[in-house]
Amino acid sequence: MTNLPLWLIPLFPLVATILLGTIAVVSSGGKKGAAEGIVGALAVLFPAMSFAVVAILAYGMPEAGIRETLCNWIDIPLFKADIGFMFDGLSRIMLLFVTGIGTLITMYSIGYMHGDRGFARFFAYINLFLFSMIVLVLSDNLLLTFLGWEGVGLCSYLLIGFWNKDVNNCKAANKAFIVNRVGDIGFLLGMLCLVTVGGSGILNYDALTSFIQMIMTAGHVEIVLPVLSLTGLLFFIGCTGKSAQIPLLTWLPDAMAGPTPVSALIHAATMVTSGVYLLARLGSMFAILPVVLDIITVIGMLTAFWAAMAGLFQNDIKKVLAYSTISQLGYMFMAAGVCAFDASIFHVFTHAFFKAALFLGAGAVIHALAGEQDMRKMGGLVKKTPVTACVMIFAFFAIIGFPGFAGFWSKDLILERLFMSGPMGPAFYVIGLFTAVITAVYMGRLIILTFFGEYRGSKESEEHIHEAPACMLLPMVILAFGAIFAGYLWADSIGITFFRDSLAPVVGSAQAYAATMHSAAHVNPMIFAGLGTLAALLGMFIAYKVYGNARVPAAKGSSAPEGRKATWTFFFDYVHKYCGIIPVQVLAWICDVVVDKILQATQWTLGAIATILGDGATVIQVRKVRLQVAFSVAGVAALVLVVLLTGGLI
Amino acid sequence: MLALIYFIILAVIALGAAVCVFLSRHPLYGALSLVTSMVALAGIYGLIGSPFLGVVQIMVYAGAIMMLVTFVIMVLNGARDSKTPMFDKVSFFVIPAVLVLAGLVGFALVGAPLAFDETALRGSVALTSRTLFDVAQTGPGYFMLFEVLGLLLLSAMVAAVLLAKKRLGSVQSENTEEGH
Amino acid sequence: MELQPIYIQILALAIFALGLMTAISRRNLFFVLMGVELALNAVNLSFIGFSKTLPADMSVTGQIVPLFSIAVAAAEACVGFAMVILLFRKKESVDSDNYSNMKG
Numbered sequence: 004m005t006n007l008p009l010w011l012i013p014l015f016p017l018v019a020t021i022l023l024g025t026i027a028v029v030s031s032g033g034k035k036g037a038a039e040g041i042v043g044a045l046a047v048l049f050p051a052m053s054f055a056v057v058a059i060l061a062y063g064m065p066e067a068g069i070r071e072t073l074c075n076w077i078d079i080p081l082f083k084a085d086i087g088f089m090f091d092g093l094s095r096i097m098l099l100f101v102t103g104i105g106t107l108i109t110m111y112s113i114g115y116m117h118g119d120r121g122f123a124r125f126f127a128y129i130n131l132f133l134f135s136m137i138v139l140v141l142s143d144n145l146l147l148t149f150l151g152w153e154g155v156g157l158c159s160y161l162l163i164g165f166w167n168k169d170v171n172n173c174k175a176a177n178k179a180f181i182v183n184r185v186g187d188i189g190f191l192l193g194m195l196c197l198v199t200v201g202g203s204g205i206l207n208y209d210a211l212t213s214f215i216q217m218i219m220t221a222g223h224v225e226i227v228l229p230v231l232s233l234t235g236l237l238f239f240i241g242c243t244g245k246s247a248q249i250p251l252l253t254w255l256p257d258a259m260a261g262p263t264p265v266s267a268l269i270h271a272a273t274m275v276t277s278g279v280y281l282l283a284r285l286g287s288m289f290a291i292l293p294v295v296l297d298i299i300t301v302i303g304m305l306t307a308f309w310a311a312m313a314g315l316f317q318n319d320i321k322k323v324l325a326y327s328t329i330s331q332l333g334y335m336f337m338a339a340g341v342c343a344f345d346a347s348i349f350h351v352f353t354h355a356f357f358k359a360a361l362f363l364g365a366g367a368v369i370h371a372l373a374g375e376q377d378m379r380k381m382g383g384l385v386k387k388t389p390v391t392a393c394v395m396i397f398a399f400f401a402i403i404g405f406p407g408f409a410g411f412w413s414k415d416l417i418l419e420r421l422f423m424s425g426p427m428g429p430a431f432y433v434i435g436l437f438t439a440v441i442t443a444v445y446m447g448r449l450i451i452l453t454f455f456g457e458y459r460g461s462k463e464s465e466e467h468i469h470e471a472p473a474c475m476l477l478p479m480v481i482l483a484f485g486a487i488f489a490g491y492l493w494a495d496s497i498g499i500t501f502f503r504d505s506l507a508p509v510v511g512s513a514q515a516y517a518a519t520m521h522s523a524a525h526v527n528p529m530i531f532a533g534l535g536t537l538a539a540l541l542g543m544f545i546a547y548k549v550y551g552n553a554r555v556p557a558a559k560g561s562s563a564p565e566g567r568k569a570t571w572t573f574f575f576d577y578v579h580k581y582c583g584i585i586p587v588q589v590l591a592w593i594c595d596v597v598v599d600k601i602l603q604a605t606q607w608t609l610g611a612i613a614t615i616l617g618d619g620a621t622v623i624q625v626r627k628v629r630l631q632v633a634f635s636v637a638g639v640a641a642l643v644l645v646v647l648l649t650g651g652l653i
Numbered sequence: 654m655l656a657l658i659y660f661i662i663l664a665v666i667a668l669g670a671a672v673c674v675f676l677s678r679h680p681l682y683g684a685l686s687l688v689t690s691m692v693a694l695a696g697i698y699g700l701i702g703s704p705f706l707g708v709v710q711i712m713v714y715a716g717a718i719m720m721l722v723t724f725v726i727m728v729l730n731g732a733r734d735s736k737t738p739m740f741d742k743v744s745f746f747v748i749p750a751v752l753v754l755a756g757l758v759g760f761a762l763v764g765a766p767l768a769f770d771e772t773a774l775r776g777s778v779a780l781t782s783r784t785l786f787d788v789a790q791t792g793p794g795y796f797m798l799f800e801v802l803g804l805l806l807l808s809a810m811v812a813a814v815l816l817a818k819k820r821l822g823s824v825q826s827e828n829t830e831e832g833h
Numbered sequence: 834m835e836l837q838p839i840y841i842q843i844l845a846l847a848i849f850a851l852g853l854m855t856a857i858s859r860r861n862l863f864f865v866l867m868g869v870e871l872a873l874n875a876v877n878l879s880f881i882g883f884s885k886t887l888p889a890d891m892s893v894t895g896q897i898v899p900l901f902s903i904a905v906a907a908a909e910a911c912v913g914f915a916m917v918i919l920l921f922r923k924k925e926s927v928d929s930d931n932y933s934n935m936k937g
Contacts, residue, residue: 633743636747637753640754643757643758644757
């Protein structure tokens with residue numbers, strides 16, 4: 004059974020995309036959309052089959068992984084690339100939760116998208132997204148990863164702007180797409196740098212790893228270090244775009260304009276973590292680039308802290324979760340920055356469960372309230388929607404790192420690795436811990452505002468509040484179980500290291516190299532666990548004190564934050580505006596005035612002169628052709644005379 | 654010495670005939686003068702060692718082309734136009750210009766050191782055909798050119814037929830042409 | 834006193850000049866075409882004259898090119914006279930100054 008071909012995994016979503024796309028196109032003309040039963044069944048079945056294949060392969064995977072070259076992709080002199088797949092520890096983890104959570108969220112979407120006009124179109128996009136994401140994580144070279152990378156960006160764009168009747172959604176989609184382009188340029192240039200260092204073969208991950216090992220054993224690191232550092236930085240820029248890190252993070256909060264399942268799948272669980280995946284995948288390269296690693300750590304730290312603070316100020320339930328996602332991604336980057344790639348991927352893994360659960364819960368709440376997203380108009384929903392509330396509360400415990408829940412294990416691990424990462428470690432640790440407190444505060448705020456207290460919406464809307472249908476609840480419950488138990492795959496304190504061992508063949512050597520760089524002071528892991536728990540409890544306590552009994556200000560119009568809160572929230576939008584957009588606009592203005600106006604004026608002047616001269620010249624253009632020829636003969640004579648007088652050409 | 658004498662005789666005939674072309678009033682006289690000039694030139698070709706070219710000159714030029722010219726002149730009754738003045742104001746500009754050009758080029762030619770090379774090959778039929786139809790890889794490649802020339806002649810013939818056909822055709826076609 | 838190559842060139846030049854003058858200054862279309870033929874002949878003569886001043890193998894080319902030149906002249910005459918017929922039918926005249934439709 005274990006010799007299933009790898010290409011089956013991306014094949015299923017691709018087939019589903021084609022089928023659903025055909026259905027969507029065919030049914031687009033009719034009054035009613037395609038039958039939702041068939042579409043939903045197709046949309047869930049294919050990812051589920053893909054998941055089954057992944058599960059079978061994962062179960063019987065040999066230690067070193069499976070490599071499979073499908074066919075030749077580009078074969079020209081100086082550049083060769085294959086379409087090849089690689090199934091190893093890292094892609095196994097990623098694929099398992101991509102296809103697994105993807106299937107669950109697709110199932111959830113059937114309930115959420117019920118009655119929507121673009122039902123089939125939505126699932127076609129979702130399946131295309133799954134296909135791209137699978138290609139991204141399964142490919143064995145950077146070029147094919149880039150294909151998936153662009154594919155998920157495209158699907159993100161399509162799905163953010165899914166409700167394209169509203170111009171704001173389209174703007175948000177454009178923003179996400181354009182900001183991602185900036186990062187993608189980094190990715191492309193990074194590949195270019197790599198190719199200049201080691202030829203096109205080096206784009207293959209295995210070849211890259213062996214190349215790095217070769218220069219390390221040969222002691223030539225210093226020679227290629229500048230170029231490799233540049234490469235690392237460029238790839239990191241690519242990652243910041245896709246994973247919403249400083250400075251390219253402004254698109255993710257706006258991306259919440261899309262349907263909530265999309266936010267759960269793409270903008271929380273899978274796509275945004277592809278940056279972390281890339282860092283881990285190129286871990287062997289990053290491990291020898293100390294400068295880049297420091298930059299990654301600092302950026303991750305700043306992002307985590309900033310986004311956590313911004314999360315405090317949001318009133319829109321999905322925006323809170325969006326900033327929380329950015330903040331958690333910051334944690335993952337911090338971990339990657341100190342070469343703890345396995346911890347980083349572990350957090351990706353657990354985060355996928357609890358953040359997907361949170362988003363799906365938020366989606367259920369929004370569904371129950373008929374589209375209301377402002378938390379100030381919610382409250383007391385625990386009585387109306389008990390299952391959703393339970394799921395969200397479990398996920399809440401997971402994200403704040405309450406002992407025993409998934410986030411506790413992964414976040415603690417990251418903080419522990421941060422602490423032991425060298426001289427600056429304790430400082431990183433303190434900020435990480437402080438961010439964890441803030442996380443607990445804003446998540447506590449979300450839970451309290453949404454589920455406790457009194458309902459603050461209008462009376463008539465209260466009557467319509469209803470629990471989500473079963474096909475939405477089931478994925479939420481499964482994910483909630485994941486949010487509770489996913490952490491036990493790597494529970495250091497109780498001696499389970501399954502997750503680390505499965506990742507070791509991929510990132511082990513890079514981490515071992517990084518570990519030799521600095522001697523780690525050994526601290527009892529129980530202290531970290533205790534401090535982490537304390538941070539979570541403190542945050543919950545603050546949240547309870549501040550929001551538990553306080554009167555919530557009445558909602559006025561927009562759910563966007565105002566005043567200083569807005570300044571903080573939109574800080575990077577302002578940065579983009581003043582560092583990116585306005586200079587470009589000035590440049591465009593200069594181009595408009597100089598290139599367009601002045602050059603055009605010059606051009607017109609020259610044209611007018613030529614016209615006047617031409618009009619003058621037509622006077623001597625008499626009607627006799629013979630005279631024209633005679634003129635040319637005379638001209639030839641004059642030329643000959645000149646040549647003779649000047650002594651010939653030589 | 655004998656060659657020079659022959660050359661002078663032929664050159665005088667050729668030049669005189671050319672002047673006659675330039676000065677003759679009726680196209681038919683011009684055409685006859687041209688034939689004379691060409692035949693004389695063919696003689697010069699033979700004299701300086703390219704007999705094959707001389708023969709081709711007589712066959713193609715003096716034979717075929719001039720035949721065509723004479724035929725067309727007769728068909729079109731070109732004499733009708735012989736009333737127009739031979740020269741006009743333009744000519745008084747053209748002739749000095751050409752003469753100046755010729756004088757300058759001649760001046761340059763006279764200054765150039767030129768001498769016959771004893772080893773120059775005689776342009777016999779054998780040599781010409783050997784060179785022209787040399788299809789070896791290392792050959793000069795005139796063969797292809799020759800083939801292309803055949804195509805050119807064919808297309809010229811077709812073009813000439815097409816050009817001339819319409820106007821010599823039925824009255825109807827002439828009327829449609831007038832309509833445009 | 835022997836025959837010198839320069840004589841041939843001078844003769845070619847003279848015939849060329851006469852041909853050019855005929856082609857440009859005469860108004861009758863037949864003379865225009867005949868002038869062109871004359872000029873072409875002069876060029877052929879010049880080719881052959883020069884080829885005789887070159888050593889063995891190099892002298893061949895100069896005697897082949899006139900062949901092509903003659904053939905092209907034949908094609909030119911063929912098309913040219915067809916055009917003359919056409920023009921004559923149109924304007925009932927062979928005066929080149931009557932054909933000024935393309936005047937700017």
